[in-house]
Amino acid sequence: MFSLSGKIAIITGGASGIGKAIAELFHQQGASVHILDIQKPEDFPVYLTFHTVNITDSVQVQSVVTTFTSLDILVNNAGIAHVGDIETTSIEDFNRVMNVNVFGTFLCTQACIPVMKKNKKGVILNIASIAASAGLEKRFVYSTSKGAIKSMTLSIAKDYVKEGIRCNSISPARVHTPFVDGFLARFFPGKEKEKFEQLAQTQPIGRMAQTNEIALLALYLCSDEAGFITGTDYPIDGGFLTLNGQ
Numbered sequence: 001m002f003s004l005s006g007k008i009a010i011i012t013g014g015a016s017g018i019g020k021a022i023a024e025l026f027h028q029q030g031a032s033v034h035i036l037d038i039q040k041p042e043d044f045p046v047y048l049t050f051h052t053v054n055i056t057d058s059v060q061v062q063s064v065v066t067t068f069t070s071l072d073i074l075v076n077n078a079g080i081a082h083v084g085d086i087e088t089t090s091i092e093d094f095n096r097v098m099n100v101n102v103f104g105t106f107l108c109t110q111a112c113i114p115v116m117k118k119n120k121k122g123v124i125l126n127i128a129s130i131a132a133s134a135g136l137e138k139r140f141v142y143s144t145s146k147g148a149i150k151s152m153t154l155s156i157a158k159d160y161v162k163e164g165i166r167c168n169s170i171s172p173a174r175v176h177t178p179f180v181d182g183f184l185a186r187f188f189p190g191k192e193k194e195k196f197e198q199l200a201q202t203q204p205i206g207r208m209a210q211t212n213e214i215a216l217l218a219l220y221l222c223s224d225e226a227g228f229i230t231g232t233d234y235p236i237d238g239g240f241l242t243l244n245g246q
Ligand SMILES: NC(=O)c1ccc[n+]([C@@H]2O[C@H](COP(=O)([O-])OP(=O)(O)OC[C@H]3O[C@@H](n4cnc5c(N)ncnc54)[C@H](O)[C@@H]3O)[C@@H](O)[C@H]2O)c1
Pocket: 012, 013, 014, 015, 016, 017, 018, 019, 036, 037, 038, 039, 053, 054, 055, 056, 077, 078, 079, 080, 100, 104, 127, 128, 129, 130, 171, 172, 173, 174, 175, 176, 177, 178, 179, 180
C-alpha cells in the first residue's frame, strides 16, 4: 500500500521543512523525486534530484519542466510568510508573498499540466494553510495567498477531472520547521522560546505538527489509494479549526 514505485514527482521548496519531509518519504516509497528550490543545501541527499529554480520565474520553471516526458505528481509546497495586518503590509510585502505563494504555484502548475494531460494521469497537491479558512491574526497577505491556493485547488480539480488529473490541498496548522524558527528569530528576537510555546498552544492538541505527519497525509493523497479524492482541502491542524473557541 502507498507505493510510489515508478512514479516521478516534482516538489517545490523541497530543500527544507515540510517539502523536505515529503521528498524523503516519497523517495522511500519508490518515487523518483525532483526538487525545485532556490538554493541547493550543502547536505542535500544524492538520491534526490535538485533543480535550482526560483518558482516565480517562468523561464526557469519552463526550462526544467519541459525536460520531463512523464510526470505523476506535483507538490506545490514552496511558500513564504509575512507578519502584519493590512496597514503594516507594504506593497512590496504584498507582492513578494503573493508572487511566491500564488504566482509561483500558478507557474509550476501551468507548466506541469501539459505533461500530465498527455499521459492522462497526474496528481497535484497544494500546500495551503489553516490561514486560508481561519484568517490568522496579523498574517494578512499570507492568509490572502493561502485562500487563493485553496480556491486554485478547486478550480484545477474541476477543469482537469476529465483528464485524469486529481488536485487537492493540505491545510496544516503550525508545523515545526525552519519557516517557524526563522520567523520567530526575525519577529520576536530574544523571546523565541516563549513565543514558540505560545504558538504550540494555539493547537488544541497542545503542540505543533512534525513535518513527517504532514508528509504522511501528502503520501496518501498522492498515492493511487486516494484515486477517488479530488477537489478537497484537508486540514491537519491538531483541532485548530474545529475545537478552538469551544
Ligand atoms: N511551517 C508551518 O507552520 C506551516 C503551516 C501551514 C502551511 N505551511 C506551508 O507549508 C509550505 C512549506 O513551509 P515550511 O514551513 O516547510 O517552510 P520552509 O521555509 O522550511 O521551506 C520553504 C522552502 O521553499 C523554498 N522557496 C521559497 N521561495 C521559493 C521560490 N521563490 N522558489 C523556489 N523555492 C522557494 C525555500 O527555499 C525553502 O526551501 C509553505 O507553503 C508554507 O506556507 C507551513
